[in-house]
Amino acid sequence: MSSSAWSDTVLQLLRRMNNFYSPGSRRAKCFRFEIDGAHVGWIPPRVAPLLTRYPDVFTPPDGGAVSLVPRLESCEERSEAVDAVLRALRQEGSLSCLKGWRDENYSVMPKFSDPPLMWMERAATSLFGVKRYGVHINGYTVSDSGEVSMWLARRSPSKQTYPGLLDNLAAGGLAAGVSIKHTLIKECQEEACIPAAIAEKALPVSTVSYTYEEEEGIFAESQFVFDVKLPRDFKPRIGDGEVQDFYLLPIDEVKELLATDDFKPNCAMVVLDFLIRHSFIEPDTERFYQEFVEGLHQTL
Amino acid sequence: MSSSAWSDTVLQLLRRMNNFYSPGSRRAKCFRFEIDGAHVGWIPPRVAPLLTRYPDVFTPPDGGAVSLVPRLESCEERSEAVDAVLRALRQEGSLSCLKGWRDENYSVMPKFSDPPLMWMERAATSLFGVKRYGVHINGYTVSDSGEVSMWLARRSPSKQTYPGLLDNLAAGGLAAGVSIKHTLIKECQEEACIPAAIAEKALPVSTVSYTYEEEEGIFAESQFVFDVKLPRDFKPRIGDGEVQDFYLLPIDEVKELLATDDFKPNCAMVVLDFLIRHSFIEPDTERFYQEFVEGLHQTL
CATH class of the missing domain: 3.30.750.160 (Transcription Regulator spoIIAA)
Structure with missing residues (x-):
């Protein structure tokens, strides 16, 4: 995909995920x-x-x-x-x-x-x-020469929502009365068999917020975003069956994928936030840089 | 300052900096x-x-x-x-x-x-x-034991705006036709005598956006934010006279200061964004975490 087509596609994704704010909503x-x-x-x-x-x-x-x-x-x-x-x-x-x-x-x-x-x-x-709140975790590795790769999950074909699409390493909704860190550790354990000793090292870095409407309702969500740098010899494993597979992909490949229909949309937003915070996108070469940051943090 | 008073003060700062959106504006x-x-x-x-x-x-x-x-x-x-x-x-x-x-x-x-x-x-x-656009640079160091300190500038008493207040390591407005990276390197050189070889290593990480009204007008601004990790033996020096002094302060002290009147307000926002991205603020212990992220990225 050309760089300009990638930018347009990502901007469209952010607009769709914030379509409740758009004039025609x-x-x-x-x-x-x-x-x-x-x-x-x-x-x-x-x-x-x-x-x-x-x-x-x-x-x-x-x-x-x-x-x-x-x-x-x-x-x-x-x-x-x-x-x-x-x-x-x-x-x-x-x-x-x-x-x-x-x-x-x-x-x-x-x-x-x-x-x-x-x-x-x-x-x-x-x-x-x-408004619904949740936790999303970016899992990544860094090679000796500094190259970043990211772990992605592929959702099980039997998931109620977005079956078969790409997802972050782990994610889950915040149930009433449960802490954010507890939710993170639980989801890491259940979905990806990540031991608590590793999940506890995940760092809180951001939130991603958006509001979209679909035929059946209005989805106002904020996700608490964590990054966890994983040991290179660590492999997530399928846990509770919500995931069918995990992939470790070079960050450039992840960047390409996030502009495809293969990604669960809010997970693509969490990856976009990662790419911005980790300087894989530069404001002089990405004309929508400011619109991207805006689109990741919309609130009424 | 108690942790709860700090949180309230920071939330008030964000509300003031976005007062153009508030019902009474x-x-x-x-x-x-x-x-x-x-x-x-x-x-x-x-x-x-x-x-x-x-x-x-x-x-x-x-x-x-x-x-x-x-x-x-x-x-x-x-x-x-x-x-x-x-x-x-x-x-x-x-x-x-x-x-x-x-x-x-x-x-x-x-x-x-x-x-x-x-x-x-x-x-x-x-x-x-x-809308006005600018560039702000967080300069920081990391000790052998991993402790983070941040360089702050104190604005010259003769500055037209916010004289004598604390500022980021360097910052400047984006003039028509000039690139973001060029502005960053120029401001680093002029304000803090940072050689281009160091300034070029600054990483784009975010934008901070807000709109406030004052008696004399409406200020709609977006700042492109960069982080630069500085060698520990490097010291910024007064350049063009816009700055009267530089301080290297432990991050906890910077955190305390940002909730005081001693900080230029938009620079305090840039520091808050740094604290969030670098996990010095946690969503389970900071009740306004989500409101903070929101307040740093407001746009009409």
């Missing part, structure tokens, strides 16, 4: 999802009428917002009431994303630094556009 | 500055009537925008026409920022990757809220 038609006056997400127009059928839980749309009724005062009350609605909707079968029910609770809060206002089943978060 | 009252239909800046309400006194150059406000008249078709024509207006306004003396006229032209374009639509005197850019 459904954003103006979405309802703000509010809890106790705090804005915590965006409800697509198609979803709002399904929720407001439950007036004991959700208020009717008011001033562009759908809220939890004030009666639900505690984190527990809100979580349980919404969970009951979601289980009823899942029963109906009209919302396809609920078929991927995971029994995994995510915290819902306006900002990561705020205490959670409720918990919500992971599979339902895109119906409310609530 | 003048943004809603500003006029978009457009050239040939492209949005390139924001004109404060106080400035617009001064410009539209020159109907040969600026259109009357229309739909919230002030534009250059269509007659000005080329980059040269636009630059010369606006320059003549700015020189007349400078003569009048009503706009204090024009007293700092530098005879230094900045490119004006919607995005960094676009060709320039015109050039504008650096001192006038805040009257139009056009």
Whole structure:
């Protein structure tokens, strides 16, 4: 791929992953999802009428917002009431994303630094556009002559989302009440059989944030990014079956791949962030350098 | 300073440096500055009537925008026409920022990757809220035991802006038509007597972007950030008199300082970005980690 085609493709990827901010998006038609006056997400127009059928839980749309009724005062009350609605909707079968029910609770809060206002089943978060947090780990090696290679995983063909695509060494969502470092060590162990003694050496270096809309919902996500420099004789191994293979590739090859459809899009963003931080992309030769950095850190 | 007070102070700094995005800002009252239909800046309400006194150059406000008249078709024509207006306004003396006229032209374009639509005197850019680009260099050393120290400059008491405050090792604005790397090498040489052989080893690692408003205008800026690991026996020296002193400080001390009024605010942001990329801040212990990364990369 020519350098200019590569740049255009990567810019398009970043635009797609931030399409909720673009002028043509459904954003103006979405309802703000509010809890106790705090804005915590965006409800697509198609979803709002399904929720407001439950007036004991959700208020009717008011001033562009759908809220939890004030009666639900505690984190527990809100979580349980919404969970009951979601289980009823899942029963109906009209919302396809609920078929991927995971029994995994995510915290819902306006900002990561705020205490959670409720918990919500992971599979339902895109119906409310609530922000999801996760951890992604770049694993790399450096040869004696300084050449950098990166470990990539290929997702199992049976994964619910993005089957068969390239992924970072390990990654996972941040469940309610679990620390970032703990999530990192657990995912490294489960997905790639990386012992805790190695995973603990991973360094926090960045976050990558984006918001995109698809037919079935709004995906607002921030990933905490870690780099781990691996011993050259270390090989990740298939763990829990979420991965079908691992590859150690020269960084130039990884750079080429990230502009292809073979990469899970948010993982390609995490690699792009790595390439920028490790100076594999230069601002005098990459005309979209500033747009790339921007596109990796979009937030509403 | 307690860790929690430090975090609050840094978050406040980022909010101040992005106050043009905050709900209480003048943004809603500003006029978009457009050239040939492209949005390139924001004109404060106080400035617009001064410009539209020159109907040969600026259109009357229309739909919230002030534009250059269509007659000005080329980059040269636009630059010369606006320059003549700015020189007349400078003569009048009503706009204090024009007293700092530098005879230094900045490119004006919607995005960094676009060709320039015109050039504008650096001192006038805040009257139009056009984006300014610059280069900032973090200089650091690593001891045998791995301890990181950072070189900071103290600005000369005679500097036009932020006299006497702490700054990065070297920094400078990107003049029209000059490459980023060239600007970096020139500023390293002029401000800190760093030979090109060392400056050339600086690595591009990030950009830091923000938009703030002050009484006199709107400052939309993106800084290309470089790190240079310096030999431990190397000492920067005062060059062109923009700096009064250099200090090599342990990274913990630099971290403390960046939350004080002793730091030029955008330089504190560049240091914060360094602290994040080099893992001196961890997301499990710094509750504002994600907000920090967000605040370093804000763009409209």
